[in-house]
Amino acid sequence: MMKDAYVKIAFFSFLFIVLAGFVIHFFCLTPSFSCGYKIANNHIDFSFYIYFYYPMTINLLVLEENFPVEIKKIFIYYDKNYTGPEKRTAWGLFDHLYSELQIRNYQGNIKMIATQELKSILIKKLVSSQENSLSEAIVLNTMAFPEIFQELGIFIKEWVNKGGILFWIVGKSKFEAQNLTSVFWTKQLILPFYKDCVASKNSFGSKALDLHYPFIFNGLDISMVNFLKGKVLGKIKYRTTSVASIPLGKGYAIMFGGSMPLSSKDIAKDIAQLVISNAFCSNIKQCKTYKIRRFKKESFHEEINYKFFKLNQNLIIYIYQIGEQATFFKKIQILIED
């Protein structure tokens, strides 16, 4: 039977595809990584070893955690009964965020919620008398806000005040964005742009965290972000940034200065990076970039000066791959004790 050329072609192409499937899924030369640290008088000797089969660039971040943060639940708001992002954009954000968090070994839950569930989440926290920790995050898109905000704006603000984390994609409309942010802050935070609304220059935050979201349709005024004791985390252009984290009571509002249609994947990656590193509420103390060559056993040594850190506090070392579709992320927590 195999004498016929057609059968041979069929057989070998079939074999090739089957083998390709198995090789892709099971022949993963996963990177070798190990690390260790020694606490000396006023510094930590941190060393790590790495071996990869493809070249890459990695960042090492040292972050000081102001207070313990662990986001256990992330809710993405989408309700088809209200104006808002298209269904495919909202689900795109959900799917991308889910996979980006999984790849970063996230242990919490992520869920899509509609208006009714949003209300109950807000009310649950507001009526709770417990000391609130930063354990819940909501992702909201401004395009959904006008109707929702009339009802819930003040509750959302109170929810953040009581320790909620709000990821807020402020949208394209200047009028809506300015009106809505005024519910949160008395001074105007938004600087709208209609042309050249893509920022490409890195801020310290976006470079350290490799954040990609570039849009500044409703850019966040950097001087206002600083005035509100926030952090500039996005790309910058003119006097604005594309992403900023602003403390509000016991919680944080992390603002994205534009809309989603083109960038739900970028937003998802950036949110995942912020959730895992806790950089939206921590101070980045050190940042260093390393170039890793393929098939080379590379070992590095980093001296972390901890005399500036408060005692009995967590220090986070976050080592991760830079660039599109990165898959290598390691987070090490060290408790600074007396």
Added chain:
Amino acid sequence: MLPLLEKVMLNKLYKLKDNVIFWVFFGLILRYVLGLYTSEARDDQIWIYQALNASYGLGVYHRWDFAYPPVWGYLLGIFAKLFSLIYDPRNFSSNINELYDISLKTLSVSPITPSPGFNFITKTPLFIVDLVIGYIIYKFVSEKSCSKEKSIIAFNLWFMNPLVIYSSAIIGKFESVVCFFTFLSIILLYKKYYFFSGCTLMLGVLTKIFPINLIPLFLIIIFISNKNKITHAISNIFTFSLGSLVSAVLILSPLFLTYTFENCLTATTLRVHTGLIVGGLSPWAVRYLLGYEWIEKWANRNSFLIVNIQEILIILAMFFLLVIIWRNISRPYEKYLWYGTFYILLITFLTMFILNPPYLVWVVPILVVLITQDSDYETLSKSFNKIWQLSFLIILSFVIGQLLNSRLLILLCIGFLVSTILLEEKNLMAVLISIVVSSLIFYFSLRGLEIIFTPLAAFSKVLPMQTIINQTVSFWNWPGLGTRFFRYDLHFISALLGIYGMILGIFISIKKLKEKSL
């Protein structure tokens, strides 16, 4: 001395033309020349993500970038994984900031631009598949016709077909892969290798879901070809099904073992759940006309209804085919196999919610085989030349029209092309020509001609990026005559031409199915 040398050279060249090896090399070189510095503006981003995932050790559905069945993901992934051992995956693409503005305006251009190295990785498997299909056509036609010339021209009607070259080399679509498995499955069924036929058809289904429509026809044909012995018929149907099953299990098993099968199911049905986009060369192209823009929004909200209508129409068309076969059951099964498959594929195209022009590549090998059966060498040769002449005219009209900023010139050329095709004899060659021409017009009018050269501008100094952006923005904003934009006019005209070709194909196949002769 010089004229003699010239004569010898010309003679040699003329002889080379009759050698299939010459066309193989010429076709491959042409593909690499055109393919390394061109790209499709949107889908390439997905291939880049997929290639990076595979290189970095992730499976096809670990991230939510890939919304197709797994076979193309495997093919692309294995090439990317192997090449990434010698080529730095960070160089697969470059993020071109200048393209952000245009991508915001059009929502169909990506700033992530593939590098020539990445184009080599992603397009090489497509070129190999193109070549293998060409080889199968060449071998099959030479077996049937015993004519070397006819088999060479059949090879060229596929391998040197402007639509096939455009689809594989320029925009890097994987339609050739679907086409390869479907066509091979037909040939294997014709040769009565039932197990391998089932196996390859399932590979086609697991590349793009649509060849699934062929399964009922294939089962009927297996039954008819063994109608005198029911036990044989049942055993052969079982063998075919076993082939499909083995293929499905082995292809999908990596997904089961990595717990990503559910992601695969969700990703491949995602478009239905999150709202369909309708249009392309299908009858839904009516949405491009002024006053009919609401269709797009309506379709987006009624995705399930549209998919259900599509399924009902295909079932009705299959039932109609079954009636024809039943009434002419004594005729040889080969006819039902070729014309039946052709008929089902055309019905599938016509009922699709969005018919992207490269999909039409799927029917080209079948058309080539059917055309070579009916035509002599001279006619085939003339038709091959005609396809290229018309394709050149389209390219020229777009290049000069866009350079001179003249909609009139483009319209005149398109009008000439359409009337030429309508005046053609109503045969399968007319179907092939209208499919090729309509696809090219649609694709060139999708975003303008320049946008495919973004890798050339990004990775060489030959063409400034700003020129591409300016030309694309200007083309994008040209007001339409019967529609909102001029490009919509062209979408609509090309859709009409494509639909004409497909309906003509359906009528011819029904006529042939009813004829007594083979």
